[in-house]
Amino acid sequence: MWRLYAFVVIAFLTLRASAAHAGDIAFSLSNMRGAAVSDAVVTVYPQDFGRAESFKFDWPLEVDQKNLQFAPFVLIVPVGSGVSFPNRDTVRHHVYSFSPAKPFELKLYSRDESRSVRFDKVGVVALGCNIHDNMVAFIKVVDTPYAAKADAAGLATVRGVPAGMVQVRIWHPYLKAPNNEIVRAVMVSASGVVREAVKLDTRAAPDRRGAY
Amino acid sequence: MFRHLRTKLTVLYAGLFGVALLLVSLAVYTAISTNARGVVRGELLASGAAFDRIWAMRAGQLQTGAGLLSRDFGFREAVASRDEATIRSALENLRVRMDIDVAFIVGVDGQVIGGDPRALSTAGSQIMRAVDTEDAPSGVLVIGGTPYQTIAAPILSPTLVGWVVFATKLDKGEMTALERLSAIPLDAAVLGRNTSNGWTGPGGATALFGGAPPASFSKLVDKALAMKTPEPSDFSTPTGDALALVKPLKAIGDGPPGALVLSYPMARAMAPYEPLLVMIVLTGIAGIALLTGGSWMLARSVTRPIQALDEAAQRLQRGENAAVTVETGDEMGRLAESFNAMASEIRERERRITHLAMHDAETNLPNRLSLERAIETLAPQAAADGEVVVFATLGVDRFLHVRGAIGYTLAGALMSEVGSALQRLRPGDPIGRISNGIVGVAFRVRDLDEARRIAAHLQQALEGPVHLGKHTVDVTLTVGLAAFPEHADRPGVLINRATVAIDQARERNRKLNVFDAKAYRDPAAKLSLMSEMLGAIANGDMTIHLQPKYDLRQRRTTGVEALARWTHPDRGMVIPDEFIPLAEETGHIRTLTDHVVSLAIAQQAALAQADHAMAMSVNISGRLLSDPEFAEELLAITRSAVGEICLEITETAVIANPALALQMIDRFVSAGLKISIDDYGSGLSSLAYLKQIRAHELKIDKAFIIGMADSQRDALLVRSTIDLAHSLGLKVTAEGVETATAHALLGGMGCDLAQGYLIARPMPLEGLIAFLGRETQQPVKPVRLAATDGKAQK
CATH class of the missing domain: 2.60.40.420 (Cupredoxins -  blue copper proteins)
Known part of the structure; x- marks a missing residue:
């Protein structure tokens, strides 16, 4: 619970920092059978998005x-x-x-x-x-700060996106699409949350048993 | 169908055995072929299963190889970095190492690297479709028309970058290995479906089905694949039937499928049993030959006695010796015994019958038939030697008297004695009994004189006392002779003639007589006389003469009697006594009477024309009185008569059928005809009939009239008859008036009419007219016509 709280606080700060008129996009990702799809990456590109200056994410860059x-x-x-x-x-x-x-x-x-x-x-x-x-x-x-990864429930929220039409790209390693990525256009309001439910046609993870 | 029993039996037995053998052969063949089919089926299924194992094993091997390659770091790096040269060399390296036919990779974009790019043009997209549903697909891939067992393994580095595809050919070599696994030498091949030209396989695969043309061969495979579960099924091929199992082989992805064909020609399956079948057929033929021979022998032994009996029966039929040799004690032997007994009985009976037929039962002398036979054989011999056969009959005089005196038994014994004596006198000559009192002998002589001498000698020798036990009979004989062929043309006739000769001898009071043909009237001649008579009626030779009937009171002729007269062209006048009785016997009397009546009516008319109206009398035979048809005819004819017609009927005519005769007489009377009772007193003159017959006239028989002059009794009878007739209301005519005395007496007695030579003889019409003319001129001179003493005639 405290993590969720921390999330909200960080998001708030971010919004504050970047734009005066911005909103959130809350994605709910599921596969064709309705099951939640985790580990999908949502990146958002606002209309007048140019070359972004240096930015950071608040998760450790470590594998x-x-x-x-x-x-x-x-x-x-x-x-x-x-x-x-x-x-x-x-x-x-x-x-x-x-x-x-x-x-x-x-x-x-x-x-x-x-x-x-x-x-x-x-x-x-x-x-x-x-x-x-x-x-x-x-x-x-990625080259955009508006990026989020879907959690186990298939939820990914991108915060502080400037209002207006934005390009949304959703990538997943097993998505059946060119470069495993689909592109959508989403209208972001000046404030508040836009909810987007997206169905992803994913394939099963390849069998990697090393039986041989 | 069969002429001989033994053929029938043989054919029947051999045929039955043949049929049984055929059935056995069929059963054996069916069992063998079923068994063979079962074995082949089992082998095909087993081989099919083995193939499945091999298929899976090979797939595993390929998979292992592909898997190893796909995980090789360097290879993955080469693929990830699209280093084609490295990829090709790595693929080639593993292909050679693992003895794989085709190896290539397909990128996630469907691009094929490695292998022959032209042959694999469609393989990339096919693999792409296959991996869409499976991670590591396997199945048949047709490359250049050849089916390959193919697997695809994904290359993960670590994400999917493509697939390693290994394909190996299932060619003759592979299949030979599979074939070796089977217990039976079957043919195996993997075929690929080619859209353009149907099912094809590695070189020579179509030889599986006896080189069937690809179209029909493909049809066979398609048909087999249509089955739900692969089952061995029959294929007809140009080189014979084959049992084949067709198993579908899954294609990789959605490509054209493959098929495993395992086939085995039935001829090859049946080959091991061929010696057995040949043995069965040979044994069968030998069996049939043995059975035919055996049946033939058996049938022969059974039928030989039957044949012997058959032949004996035919001999018996021909009257030959029919004895059969009895060989066995079985039914046949007993049958033969019975047959022999029967045959000898039949012969004995035949002998007795023949004896009876040829001998007189009473005297045991040969009979007439026997004699005829003997003469038949004697005649040609005699003719050849220039001699004649004479038959001599010896008749015991007064035989009937003798027999009446001594009885039948002794009379028979007498004839037997005479016959035996005759045979002793003429040994070797055929003798026999001809009739009760006559025996006869036939012998050959040069001429009749010699025959007469011999006959006289026989007569002399045989006459005399004959001793019959206590009795002695004095025998005298009359001998008749007839010669062959002088007197007869047949033996039977010869004997008859000789018998007639005895009669002729007795008539002439002779002891010995040769047949006199002239004196003998032949019955055949009588018949020819009748036919001549009919001819005479037709051609006019048969005419009538008319005899006047003189009325004693009126002293003139008032009527005439018509009498038939036949003038024969050769024989002259034929007397009525000769042909009238014969006409009555033969039924021609009616024709004759019709003719006479017709003539009489015509002449009556002619007389009337000449101014001499005469009553016309005609004689009607008694036989015609029972013929109603004749009555009708007569009435029809007489209707045209111009004067009185009187029918003269003898009283005896009525006796035959009184009721009918009297009825007819009544009809005649009713029709206006007069009836005259003719020849009264000559027969059985019955007063009863005299009463019943409605007659108008009575004619007294001439016998009484002729006798009247000498016999007081006759005169008395005539007188009283006249009185009787008159009292019955009948006129009286006296026949046979030949003398003036009679004429005078009759006149005195009150007789009405007189007829006879004194008055006039019967004469033709012209003569009568002349006579009547004279009478008219000299009416009262009848007595002047001098009588003659000739035989009276009507």
Whole structure:
């Protein structure tokens, strides 16, 4: 509960800081069967949105490796930021990405060892571990401060969006769409919350059992 | 259908056995083929299952290989970075290592990297569609018309960037391996469906169905695939029937499917049983041959006695010796025994019958028939030697008297004795009994004189006392002779003629007589006389003469009697006594009477024309009085008569059928005809009939009139008859008035009419007219017409 409170406070501050006339967009994301879709990334681009100056998100830019899993599964990162990859397992990991946005390779490193990578290109970076096929995570490198990630209930709220027509992009790693992303236009009022319920056609996560 | 019983039996047995054998063969064949089919079915199903296993195993192997490749870091990096050269080399490396036919990858955008780009033009989109529903699809992919077992494995790096596709050909080699797994040498092939030209497979696959043309071959596969569950089914192919199992093979994605065809020709399935079937057929043929031979032998042994009996029966029919040799003690043997007994009885009976037929039962002498046979054989021999056959009959004189005196038994014994004596005298010559008192013998002689001498000798030898037990009979014989062919043309006639010769001998008071043909009137001649008579009636040779009836009171002729006269062109005058009785016997009397009556009426008219009205009398035979048709005819004819017609009927005529005769007489009287009772007193003159017959006239028989001159009794009878007639209201005519004395007496007795030679003989019409003319001129001179003593005639 306190987290929710903290959220509200942060949002309020942000709105205050950026624009005098702004509203929130509350997205409710579900798949075709009506189930909540988590880990979708919503980015909003206001009409007169130019090249954004440096901005930050209030979540740590960090991808842990714990229990042979990446955490979080999806991490939204401002363009040009560095992300650290701390190993909290007792085994070694070999994190890599072949994504055009940022191909890199962090060769075998062990417990409590942290490596850091800078993402200076907007796009999606799929993370894998060469040793553990089951480990997968995505880093969404964005160039807009209006970004949010859907929680377990499929809810994502983007705050302080300037009023007027805005472009909304919704991305999910398993969305059946070009670049796994759909684009919508949403009218944002001067104040208050615009609620958008979006149905996402997602596919199941690929089978990654390493049985072979 | 069969001429012989043994053929019938043989054919029947062999036929039945053949049918049974055929049924057994059919059953065996059916069992074998069912069994063979079962084995083939089982093998096909087992091979089908084995193939499924192989298919799955291979899919697994491919999957493993593809999986390994897709997870290789370097490969993933190459794919992620679109390093085509590296990708191709990596694919080639693994393809060779794993002995895979085709390996390529499909990117998430459907682009194909690796392999032959032209052959794989549609493969990329097909794989894309397949992975839409499955992560790691597998199935048949047709590349260039050849079906490949194909799998696709996703490449995750770590997100999906494409799929590794491995495809391996299911060609002859693979299939040969599958074929080797089966217990039976079946044919296996995997076929791919090609939209353009139906089902095809790796080279030579269509040979599976005996090289059926692709169109019909494809049809067969489609038909088999239409079944819900794959079942081995029959295929007719140009090279024979085959049992085949067609299993569908899932296509990868929505591409054209594949099919596994396992086939086995039935001929090959049946081949191991061929020696067995051949053995059955050979055994069957041998069995039929044996059975036919056996049946033939058996039937022969059964039918041989029957055949012997059959032949014996035919011999019996021909009258030959019909004995059958008895061979066995079974039914056949007993039948043969019975047959022999029957045959000998039949022969014995036949012998007795023949004897009876040929012998006289009373005397046991050969009979007439026997003699005829003997003469029949004797005649040609005699003719060949220039001799004649003479038959001599020896008749015991007064045989009826003798028999009356000594009785039938001894009379028979007498004839037997005479016959035996005759046979002793003429040994070798056929003798026989002809009739009760006559025996006869036939012999060959040069001429009749010799025959006479022999006959005389026989007569002399046989006459004399014959001893019959205690009795002695003195036998005298009359002998008759007839020669063949002089007197007869047939043996029977010859014997008759010889018998007639005895009669002729007795008539002439002779002891021995040769048949006199001239004196013998043949019955056949009588019949020809009748036909001549009818001819005479037709051609006018049969005419009438008229005899006047003189009225004693009026002293003139008042009537005439019509009498038939026949002038034969060769024989001259034929007397009525000769043809009238014969006409009565043969029924021609009616024709004759009609003719006479017609002539009489015509001549009566002619007389009337000449101014001599005469009553006309005609004689009506008694036989015609029972013929109503004749009565009608007579009435019709006499209707045209110009004067009185008087029917002269003998009293005896009425006796035959009194009721009918009297009725007819009444009809005649009613029609105005006069009735005269003719020849009264000659027969059984009955007063009763005299009373009943409605007659107008009575004619006294000439016998009384002729006798009247000498016999007082006759005169008395005549007188009293005249009185009787007159008292009954009848006129009296005296016949046979030949003398003046009679004429005078009759006149004195009050007789009404006289008829006879004294008055006039019967004469033709012209003569009568002349006579009547003379009479008219000299009315009272009847006595002057001198009488003659000739035989009286009506």
